[in-house]
Amino acid sequence: MQTGEECSPWREAEYEGLKVRVHNGGRTLLEGSLHQYWSRGHNGGEFPAWAVGEAVRQLSQALGFNPSQALLQTVEFGVNVPLQAPAKELLQRAVLHKTDALDLKTYGGKGYFRETTKQRYYFKLYDKALQLQDLGFPDPGPLLRVEVKARKMKYLEAAGVATLADLAKPAALLEMGRLLTRNLEQVLFAAPLPLPATLSTPERRLLTVGSTLRYWEGLTPASLRRTKSDYRAVYAHHVADPALQSAAQALETVWQQLLTQPEPGAHSAPAVPQINPSFRVLPRPLSPQNERAAALVRQPGSRKEEGGGEGEDGGMRVSKQAPARCCHTCGLPINTGNATAKFCSPKERGSAAAKRCRNADSNLRNNKRRALLKVVSEPVLFDQRPFVRVPEHVREFVLAAAAA
Known part of the structure; x- marks a missing residue:
């Protein structure tokens, strides 16, 4: 008589912090953090698009499964946003996400985080710097983590994400970045004090009472939506919130840089904010202690020819030769006659x-140019242009603004 383990169509293994279950039919289920797999135990460092593709390729090759059959049941993704001031100052002012409360919590009485639960996803903001220090890493400076976890994969359907292989697609990563940006834009923040003197009495009262969650919880759904619209209009017209504006801009900039950063050795890469150089650990070869895990997954029947054009090892091959012409932003092939x-x-x-792709490229140049114009418009003792850090491919365009 066969035992349940012998007759089970699933084979299980653990490898570098990931749990892997491979079905005889070829389906693969993964549990764990791809970012932590890549950097060996933390998600505090950079994880650019090229590294995502390489991590998928290495993982599938080492364990011998087809990543296009590795179904994703949930996906958690986010970005670490550098700030000028501690993240808790911004977190303490976050009140609502859409029409739902953003609960303020602490972990271990140290770091702050805000979280809201939707039907299809979680949205979370937290102080990444304090979390990393609590784990024993060096102080990275003020850092805000903006994070989304898809509870149901329907949430990422528009991004085209359903399998592990999909996470290596530039178009999918681009859309996931837009989801992070949109979710941050949907947060309602209390106005920083002191309130502007330009406010009328009703406007001042609205911003004052609207700074507490209790006020919003006492409104009917229709009244909440109407009042929130009025609140946002007053906020946009009267309130200068440099901390929020800086965070929103940094989120878009960092995500765009992570998408466009080339693989080391390809050519000079644009500067990407990093927490600490020691946080960057390149993947190692398959260690002897993990050979058993790989052998357990890589058994006859788990790597059949059903991989089609995936390559001899059944894993996804990340081609280093791009199509003749690809979009500079999303990486999709361009098949027009131009x-x-x-x-x-x-x-x-x-x-x-098409407009989104063009804007994603031009916004980086124009935003840097406007920021530099603001700096050089004020009298200073020395020329600051040689010390401005901008990506090399936009440097000439940006610095031309200051010379004009």
């Missing part, structure tokens, strides 16, 4: 998608 096209064509991808 030989000089750098971005997706409206005729091929739709006007909205």
Whole structure:
């Protein structure tokens, strides 16, 4: 008589902090953090797009499974946003996300975090610097973590994410970054004190009472939506919130840099904010103690020809040769007759998608240019332009603003 383990169609193994279950039919279930797998135990450092693709390739090759059959049941993704002031100052002012409360909590009485639960996803803001210090890492400076966890994969359907292989697609990563940005934009913040003198009495009262969750919880759904719209209008017209504006801009900038950062050795990479150089640990070869885990997963029947064009090892091969012409932003192939096209064509991808790709490229240059213009417009004792850190591919355009 066979035991349940002998007759089970699933084989299980643990490898580098990940739990892997492979079905005889080829399906694979993974549990764990791909970022922590890549950096050996933490998610405090950078994890650019090229590293995501390489981590997927190495993992699938080492354990011998097809990443396009590795179904994702939940996905948690986020970005570490550098700030000028401690993140808790911004977190203490976060009140609502859409129409739901953003509960303020602490972990171990040390770091602050805000979290809200939706039907399809969680949204969380927290002080990443304090969390890393609590884990024994060096102080990275003020750092805000913006994070989304898809509870149901339907939430990431528009991004085209369903399997592990999908996480290596530039278009999917681009859309996941937009989800982070949109969720941060949907947070209602209390106005920083003191309130502006330009406020009328009703406007001042609205910003004062709206700074507490208790006020919003006492409104009916219709009244809440209407009052929140009024609150946002007053906030946008009267309140200067440099901390929030800086966080929102940094989120978009960091995510864009992580998408476009080239693999080391390819060519000079734009500067990407890092927590600490020691946090960057490249993946190691398969260690002897993990050979048993790999052998358990890599058994006859788990790597059949059903991988199709995946390669001899059944794993996804990340090609280092790009198509003849690809969009500089999302990486999708350009199949139009225009030989000089750098971005997706409206005729091929739709006007909205094409505009997003063009804007994602131009916003980085224009935002840096406007920031530099603001700096050089004020009298200083020396020329600051040689010390401005900007990506090399936009440096000439940005610095030309200051020279004009």
